[in-house]
Amino acid sequence: MVGGSRDTTPTLLFSALHEEWLIHAPGREGMIPQAARVQADDQPCPFCPGSTETPQAYDTQILPSRHPFLSGVVTSEHGAAPVHSVLLYASGHDVILADLSPQRLTRLLRRIAEHTRLLMTGGCAAVYVFEVHGDVLGPTVAHPHGQILGFSFVPDKMTRLGRPCALCAAADMAALRLIELETVEFGVSQWSRLPFEMLIYPRRHISELGQCTNAELRDLAAGLHHALRLIGDPAVPYILNIMQVSPSKAGEHHLRIELVPFNKPNGTLKMAGACELFLGIYINPVDPVRAAALLRQRLAR
Secondary structure (H helix, E strand, O other): OOOOOOOOOOEEEEEOOOOOOEEEEEHOOOOOOHOOOOEEEEEOOOOOOOOOOOOOOOOEEEEOOOOOOOOOOOOOOEEEEEEEEEEEEEOOOOOOOHHHHHHHHHHHHHHHHHHHHHHHHHHHHHOEEEEOOOOHOOOOOOOOOOOEEEEEOOOOOOOOOOOOOOOOOOOOOOOOOOOOOOOEEEEEOOOOOOOOOEEEEEEEOOHHHHHOOOOHHHHHHHHHHHHHHHHHOOOOOOOOEEEEOOOOOOOOOOEEEEEOOOOOOOOOOOOOOHHHHHOOOOOOOOOOHHHHHHHHHHHOO
């Protein structure tokens, strides 16, 4: 209402026109991308030690989002968790995900697995973990962080229910594989939407991180460590996705980590355009086999 208080509660709705889910989040209207904001001295980073939210130094931390896309808390015998949380990797303000060792990444994945279990036992059908890295993509806090969303349904872009597992049915990865790992596949995706999109997933058909053995978690972390290092320049924007579905909801889903940098071989950026945003049809200018060969050359240097 003009001149009065507004309801800023996020609303999840299904678009009958586009046949896809939407989130209207009026509480985020006033948020400003970090690149466009100059923080005053009396507005310290909310994720650095000494702040109200993180008074002490930490290794990994999960906090309720102050500006959630989704509202609500799920509860089970294991505890309670908000359906939208912020995932902090490290106390250091300039420590990016690529700086973490494979051992630190293993601990991070284990922490995500524990939080995922809270959400799923509380009734969430799918848990989406992501990071948006790079000023051009508009993150609102400079301190590197990811986010965790728990959904009551399984988004189509995560898994099409009722269809065979595409990863189990995939052709041999030899031409696309980047590094040989014992329990997981790590390479360029044969379905790459952007030139250097990388895919990491267990060879065993499981649907969420909590089902991983210790060896699988270590290999997933090793693959993610190499993938982040392969991006090279920290200024290159990327989106990281961890796609998980509750085993009780979708036996077809295969746990996967997607790392999607926005750079092209010539150093320019490939951003989503009209076809990608409004038709869901991606135009990738680089053949996946060539992309894999270029990345293997980078590994060898």
